[in-house]
Amino acid sequence: MSTPYAKLPGWVEYGLVPLVNLAVAFIVAGLVVLLVGENPFEAAYHLINGAFGRGEYIGFTLYYATTFIFTGLAVAVAFHCGLFNIGGEGQAYVGGIGVALACLWLDQTMPWYVVFPIAIIGSAFFGALWAFLPGWLQAKRGSHIVITTIMFNFIASSLMVYLLTRVLKPLGSMAPQTRTFAEGGQLPKLDWLLSIFGLNIGTAPFNISFLLALAAAFAVWVLIWRTKLGYEMRTMGHSPSAARYAGIRESRITVIAMMISGGLAGMMALNPIMGEQFRMQLDFVQGAGFVGIAVALMGRSHPGGIIPAAILFGVLYQGGAEIAFEMPSISRDMIVIIQGLVILFAGALENMFRPAITRLFAMRGQRAAAVVQTKGA
């Protein structure tokens, strides 16, 4: 089948098209603000100011962005393999068990730089474990990955309620959470990084897992574009039948890709658990797994796009909190709407404006060609 759309220059494909989609999402979100009876420009001002106005705000923005880099990468890795991992939420949730266990075990005797690597391994292991089953079921038993990962999200949520209300809760406590970690279970803040720019992060929980997120982004780039495994994954994503003829072992690659994806989603748990709350609480994921879908779609599944997309969503989360504070009739749920609109326009409707943009470029190309011709004559 021929592709319905002509090839566009790179900056249009990876820059302009996502930007147009994003702009439309924001315009529609602005309409919702109007419907509520508020001024969308005022909301936009609070959004920007709330995200960048002070060093502390930037700290919060980057703290949220850290989380979304992990989940965005998780979704992207699976995407490259043609798998839609909608279970980042559950994988991140279960990944938290690995973090919590490492911290509960070692926090009182070891410094953070010993606990952190173990917690990383733990979170990645548990996250990968939770993604292994859906991956294996898809590869070996042909069950649809989207459905199984949705189901696993719910199972994870029940499992965590069970664990936190009965197993991991300290005796005598009513709240469904683990005990607060000692110093060994607390990650150092990255205040020095922002103070280079003369910013004071204040109480913002911007911590060292941000650097881990950047390292993970680089590792994903290497994996996808510089290794044999990545090549095989991309081949499978483009054309499963081509991969089969090329002798790529589909089921093996499927399981591995899902486990890497789940591991990345699981590592998200490090940021809120060790970086902010210093305990594992119910609902610490707070929809980050789903944000990852929007981030991956916005960032075109490329780490170079995912990092800015994650920061964009960090802006939305932090700035959204500020809007909710300054404009009481708009609650934080505004973020959820914007997120949904970004997913809709950047994901499901990504080709809506493409014909128009393609036509625009075709016209410009013709005119340029005509100019060259007249000059030549």
Place this chain on the structure above:
Amino acid sequence: MDFFHVLVVLLESTIRVSVPLVFAALAGLFTERAGVFDIGLEGKMLGAAFAAGAAAAVSQSVWVGLMAAILISVLLSLVHGYASITQRGNQIVSGVAINFIVAGSTVILGQAWFRQGGRTPALAEGARFQIINFPGADAVREVPILGPIYADLLSGHFLLTYLAFAMVPISWWILYRTRFGLRLRAVGENPGAVDTAGISVIWLRYRAVICCGILCGFAGAYLSLAMTAGFVKGMTAGKGYIALAALIFAKWRPKNVMFACLLFGFLDALAIRLQGTPLPLVGQVPVQLMQALPYILTVILLAGFIGKAIPPKAGGVPYVKER
């Protein structure tokens, strides 16, 4: 006798919680049979519940509420249809997006319009569905066995409850005994063949999506106009996903859909009932396990350990005319 009484109460609440599942799962049946996957059932149901609650609160009429629910749900379905049929976008992504947009908008609009923390005002008598009591229900309640069955299980439900269970044979009839149903199923299996026969794939799929919207509208209206008196934020609480699980569990067949929904509803009712009471032999079952059971069962089914769930062949694939 006491055990019998418990059973009747349990089955009664099973029916009550199954109704939205039946509507939503049948809704999913129509689109998915036509080849459009829909994980936006949750969002449509939630949007419909909000529209029903808000419109009924303003108009004081249950029928206006119901109409609003269906209207909003159909509009959301058309968005999904536009994205996945006309624009040939990713159907899963579109469904996820709809769930998000609705989850946020219902809270924001509810808070802006009614200022009660995202809920709609409590509905008065005339603005919600009333329980329908069959003639003589109270008189026969004392009759052993048959009395409670007639008075509590058959009688004493909402109009929408009866409609939900009536929709099961109606859906079956539409899908298997009408020309529209035949074509709808064909378009989910082999759209190319339907196109070759000179029938519009796009229009057929749009009609399937509209059917889905109408049914989700009923599901939402049931939640906010019958089960409770008004909309509460996030009131679907994953029912859309349970309905999706039920649809798969039922292997995309109307009669099975009803039984799957009743089974999942029963588990739900049982979980509430068993909370804190130990069972013989197994001891206390964690309520979380009961809650997760529908999902676990669906995964096991999908893995092919209890029969094979084979989705419509062209499901999830946008149709492109070969040029």
